[in-house]
Amino acid sequence: MATITEADSEKKDDVEENMKPDTFNAEPSWSFSFAVAIVQATLWWFRYVGLFFRRIVGPSRVSQAAKSSPKPRFWRVTGIENGERLCALEWLQKASPGGHSLAEVSAQRLCATLTTFGKPKPALNGWSVESAFLGITPLSSPADAAVDVVAITGLGGHAMGSFRSTDGSFLWLRDVLPKTLPKARILTYGYDTALLENESKESIRDLAKVFLDALAGFRYRTKTQRRPLCFIAHSLGGVVPKEALAIADLNQDTDSHEVVLSTYGLILLGVPNLGLRHPQLMTMVEGNPNQQFVRDLVVDEDEAPSPYLNELTGKFSPVCSRVTPPFHIVSYYETERSPTAKVIYTTFLSINTTDGSIKATRRITI
Amino acid sequence: MMMVTEQSAERIGHIIRDAEHLPMSHTNHRGLVRFDHADDPRYIPLQDRIQRQVEKAPEVVKRRFYHIQGQQLSQSRK
Numbered sequence: 001m002a003t004i005t006e007a008d009s010e011k012k013d014d015v016e017e018n019m020k021p022d023t024f025n026a027e028p029s030w031s032f033s034f035a036v037a038i039v040q041a042t043l044w045w046f047r048y049v050g051l052f053f054r055r056i057v058g059p060s061r062v063s064q065a066a067k068s069s070p071k072p073r074f075w076r077v078t079g080i081e082n083g084e085r086l087c088a089l090e091w092l093q094k095a096s097p098g099g100h101s102l103a104e105v106s107a108q109r110l111c112a113t114l115t116t117f118g119k120p121k122p123a124l125n126g127w128s129v130e131s132a133f134l135g136i137t138p139l140s141s142p143a144d145a146a147v148d149v150v151a152i153t154g155l156g157g158h159a160m161g162s163f164r165s166t167d168g169s170f171l172w173l174r175d176v177l178p179k180t181l182p183k184a185r186i187l188t189y190g191y192d193t194a195l196l197e198n199e200s201k202e203s204i205r206d207l208a209k210v211f212l213d214a215l216a217g218f219r220y221r222t223k224t225q226r227r228p229l230c231f232i233a234h235s236l237g238g239v240v241p242k243e244a245l246a247i248a249d250l251n252q253d254t255d256s257h258e259v260v261l262s263t264y265g266l267i268l269l270g271v272p273n274l275g276l277r278h279p280q281l282m283t284m285v286e287g288n289p290n291q292q293f294v295r296d297l298v299v300d301e302d303e304a305p306s307p308y309l310n311e312l313t314g315k316f317s318p319v320c321s322r323v324t325p326p327f328h329i330v331s332y333y334e335t336e337r338s339p340t341a342k343v344i345y346t347t348f349l350s351i352n353t354t355d356g357s358i359k360a361t362r363r364i365t366i
Numbered sequence: 367m368m369m370v371t372e373q374s375a376e377r378i379g380h381i382i383r384d385a386e387h388l389p390m391s392h393t394n395h396r397g398l399v400r401f402d403h404a405d406d407p408r409y410i411p412l413q414d415r416i417q418r419q420v421e422k423a424p425e426v427v428k429r430r431f432y433h434i435q436g437q438q439l440s441q442s443r444k
Contacts, residue, residue, distance in 0.1 A: 147420045153399075165402040172413075176404040180413060184420045226431055228423035232416065234399040235370070242378070261430055264423035267415055269390075269398040274374035277367055305374075317379035323430060328422070329385035330415050333375035336394040337367055 071168030074160035075120055076137055077112040078105075079127045088112055091123040099175045103138035103185075106221050111138060113160065115169060133159035133190040136218045140178035145185040147228045147264075149177070150215065152189045154235025155276070155297065159190030162234065185227075189214070193236070193293075201289045204236075204296055204308065208243035215244075216255040225258045231266045236297060238271025239309070242316050245327075249319045260319070265328035275299035275309055369395040 080088050085102070088110065092100040096114035105111045114120060122129055136150075137159055151173055153162040164171050178186055191207055192200070219225050231241045245263060248256040276298050285294045296308040305313075320326045376387045390398055390408055401409035 146424045149416065149420065162396075163399050165400065167402075170401075170403060172401050172404065172409060177413070177416070181417060181420050226427070228427035230416065230419045230423060235395065261434065262427055264426055265419040267412070267419065268375070268378065270370045270375055270395050271378070272370045272374050273377040274371075276374075277369050277371070313377060314380055317381045320379055320382055324433070325426065326382075326384065328419060329378055329382060330419075331375050331378060331385060331387045332390045332398060332412070333372045333387065334368065334370060334393050334395050334398055335389045335391055336397070338369045338394040338396065 069167070070117065071164075072115045072117050073131055073168075074133065074158075074164075074171070075114050075116065075129050075131050076133055077114070077120075077122060077127050077129050078109075080110040080112060080124075081126070082108050082110060084124060085110060087123060095120045098169050099171060101139045101174050101178070103141035104222065105138060105218075113137065113139065113174065115171070132192075133188070134192060135190065135214050137188050137190065139174045139186040139188060141185050141222075142178075142182055145183055145224075145227070147181075147184045147230060148187060148219070148224065148262075149181065149184045149230050149232060150187045150189060150241075152211070152231065152233040152237035152240055153191075154233075154237045154270075155193055157193070157234065157237065159188040163188075184230075185224075187218070189237075191240075199289055201292075203293060204239055205243055205247075208240050208247060211240050212244040212248055212256050212259065216248075216253075216259055219259070220255050225255060226262055228264045229259065229262045230264055232269070233266065233271060234269045235271060235276070238266070238268040239273075239297070239312065241266065242271075242273075243312060246312065246315050246319050249322060261323060263323070263327055265330070268329065268331045270332065270334050272297065273309065273313055274305040275303075277303070 077088075080102075082104075088102055092102060092112055092114055096116055098115060100112065100114040102110055102112045119131075120129060151159075151163065153159055160171060160174075163173050173186060173188055178184075189211060191210065193207075216225075219227065231238075233241055245260055248260045251257055278298055281294055282298055285291050296306045299305060320329075372387075372389070376385075378385060388411075390412075393408060397408075403409075
């Protein structure tokens with residue numbers, strides 16, 4: 001898994017910037033320039049009137065500015081040898097004083113995360129930097145850890161970005177939780193569910209299988225197969241461990257079966273057990289290979305859950321009560337409406353450094 | 367629009383006993399996991415919940431494995 005991620009990141013994440021395509025008229029005529037001048041004058045006038053009004057309103061100006069300011073990005077550094085721990089800590093302190101992490105991925109290797117505006121230059125040659133965060137990323141790994149806490153992001157989410165603060169600098173999973181829970185290993189799981197230009201035909205069941213395999217593998221590698229587990233899941237990220245536990249329950253493979261027996265509880269935040277209400281989503285992915293994926297997740301016109309979700313709800317209860325005592329479940333639900341009419345598109349420009357090709361990818365966040 | 371309704375968030379399985387369902391005040395769907403600082407009044411109760419699970423888990427899971435090993439042992443004796 002780790003090697004695929006590294007190879008991927010080399011291609012994808014070398015330079016990623018917001019792209020704003022502008023079109024220019026090559027040889028504007030005189031009348032055209034005149035029209036442009038008038039439009040510009042009008043715009044300036046509106047701008048000053050706007051400034052005047054904003055001065056009266058006051059505070060909204062501040063929030064506007066905060067919203068539009070660029071956000072720092074999260075980076076994952078892999079390939080750090082155990083012996084390079086001190087060097088890595090020193091480098092992280094300097095590169096990302098606001099927040100970083102260094103945790104074990106195996107007996108020999110460490111993985112670091114940091115938050116910076118530009119792509120950080122690794123201190124040593126063997127380290128590689130990427131920002132996709134696919135698979136499991138440990139955010140802490142105390143030597144005397146007694147529990148694994150696994151965070152799972154939602155649809156179109158990011159293993160780090162989905163949990164960050166408004167200004168992008170603070171990440172509770174990394175910057176507070178490890179200090180509060182010194183005896184827990186905090187892990188975050190990332191998977192690719194970019195909804196546009198997605199050629200993937202992966203189903204939710206496939207996502208769950210990959211997740212289960214990654215988790216069981218990680219615990220086997222770090223010799224912690226029987227360590228108690230707690231899941232923290234947001235949105236679709238809650239459907240994934242539910243399905244994974246159902247699969248593992250039927251599985252004869254010991255490593256994944258131990259995942260079920262080790263699970264103590266699930267904290268589910270806005271998990272669409274009976275489907276997600278998002279009419280625009282269905283039209284957006286119409287005809288795409290991932291159409292079925294969205295159909296499985298979104299409620300239909302009559303607000304009824306998909307056959308897939310119905311089946312999962314049915315088969316999860318017996319899994320839950322198979323263990324004694326049953327899983328401890330806490331669910332949170334939202335109390336404010338979401339602006340679903342507004343879909344956030346982000347266009348990334350990525351330059352492949354090996355062959356110099358440029359690729360634009362559109363992502364949506366819901 | 368409420369992206370995930372209260373009913374949808376609560377219906378984890380057909381018969382799930384002892385599950386607790388809580389609203390998060392002033393929070394929309396994506397806001398459920400986004401907090402601005404460690405003292406965010408929405409974050410503190412969530413952190414307490416996680417902490418409680420983390421503290422209770424070792425004893426419960428240990429007993430579970432112990433119980434299963436006991437079962438396997440008695441089966442092999444038969």
